[in-house]
Amino acid sequence: MATKKPGPPRTSAPPPDTGHLFHEMQTEAARALAADPQNVQALAQEIASTPAGDEADEALCTLLTITLDQARMAQEGGQRSGKRCLDAVSHHLVDLSRKGLVTVGGNIAITRCYVRAGLPVPAGLAPGEQAILRETSSFLPGDETSPEAAFAKISESLLNDIGDDPSILHQAFAEILPGIPPDARSLLCKVAAANPDTRFEQLACAWLLDMSEQVRSGALEGLTDRLAAGRLSPRALGRLAVLRSWIVDEPVRQRVDALIRNAIRSGISQNRDTPPSHRIVRCVSSPIDGAGAQSLAIGLQKGRARAIAMVLLKQGFGVKDAYVVPCANAAEQRGLLQQVSALGGKGDVSLDYIQAALGFALAEGRKNAVYPAPGLADVAEACALTSLRPTQDASVQAMLSAYDPENALASLDPEERETLVAASEDWPPSYPMIGHWFEDNDDIFDGTDATSTAHAHALWTWLETRRDFWASIIARTALLLKDQGDPEAPSFAMTARAISQGDPLQRIPVMAAIVDQTLEARRAASFTIDEGMPDGVDEDIMALLMNLMAPPPQPARRPSSSKPARKGARRKPK
CATH class of the missing domain: 1.25.40 (Serine Threonine Protein Phosphatase 5, Tetratricopeptide repeat)
Known part of the structure; x- marks a missing residue:
């Protein structure tokens, strides 16, 4: 069953125009907040202790949701700061619940924040049944026995x-x-x-x-x-x-x-030839980013009604999110599809490609014991993907076999293979997403000297343990480009093959690019938000953000002739 999402689909593209600045402000504030678990604990406690009968502060809930989301992504990327934040907040909330300081309303609000951030709710957070009965007795039907x-x-x-x-x-x-x-x-x-x-x-x-x-x-x-x-x-x-x-x-x-x-046996017949509930007007895909995330979008039409089926795939997780969202009109549908295809590459793909990509993602999810997003059932029904099943294998070799069922790559002579792999040096200008392929795990540079030479050596050593990860991303890209008729697809397939079969990484140009981009990202991350900024400026930015998150003021009533107009009071965050 799909989850209706407010706003644009989940992709790495920025929100359009005026929403972009506000989105960036929210994200930066949440990222800074996630680096200070004590403040996140205080924020969560404020929400968890919402008095009975009151609504939790919407602005605080939004800020906590984005903060948890940032911490989740950091944790998935191997950054210890993300895990520290999530663990600290989880332990604090469970401790509050144990002390009876989490109200029913606060628990519902906190749960909503975790769910919207794509996180499991901390075990032990729920109030006891007696507390639930006590706080809900006023609106539960008292005369019902079953x-x-x-x-x-x-x-x-x-x-x-x-x-x-x-x-x-x-x-x-x-x-x-x-x-x-x-x-x-x-x-x-x-x-x-x-x-x-x-x-x-x-x-x-x-x-x-x-x-x-x-x-x-x-x-x-x-x-x-x-x-x-x-x-x-x-x-x-x-x-x-x-x-x-x-x-x-x-x-x-x-x-x-x-x-x-x-x-x-009871006589219910299963119609295996059910036509799609919508007409498919267009299918698009984003490129695969450095975390292994890929967005798929299918434009749907039923009569005059328009909708989009969205699926987010992520390496290691399979089908991370899936839902069908209605569109107000054809223009909105085109705009949302463009947000996905504008991330780089040609964008348009076939429905057969989408089904194949989903099959590999489902197999990867099963291998890692991760359930696909429940909304995939809605997507499958809307697009009549009645044969959608996990593939037998989600390995790099299985993807390369799907790319090259005739095994033509293996029949190339060594010089031809080397030429195809060497062509990866020329990928970045034509495929902008590759400029964002880098490693960000905190374990990479543990115990190394601070010199650039030591960092580079540590990174090459680390990448030896990540052959399967990067080979998978490149093999998935090869399948995508083949469907789009891109002439560079064989170069991606052969490069994935070389990485997975143990060729020296330092002789593969795209891996050298990943090293350079990782070291550059590490240098950029070393400059904190506080460097060169006066004390208190982060609090000022946070106050501005909270004020912007408040609903707009109501139009002032025209003052009567007998009374002067009141001066506007400073608006508090809602």
């Missing part, structure tokens, strides 16, 4: 608010479920999955890909109850047949297979 009846009554207003879009329902639950105690979480998912409303049926299918074992188990039990009650639809059966192979846990996959068999 969980099903209570859930139906509570969800009635929620369903009225979301309309026919189940993705909003998924987002609402995604930001609440991690903050509910495990047993209650499983029961809620079971009850929701069995609810007669068809939106809960789609939601339950998406929950089978959730990171939480309690959510997956509850959803599966609820779908089983749904089948027993004769309410499982052919559409749901079709979804289950597609996503069963995406499930990481073998016991869960076996239970889903049993559910599918029982559904077929």
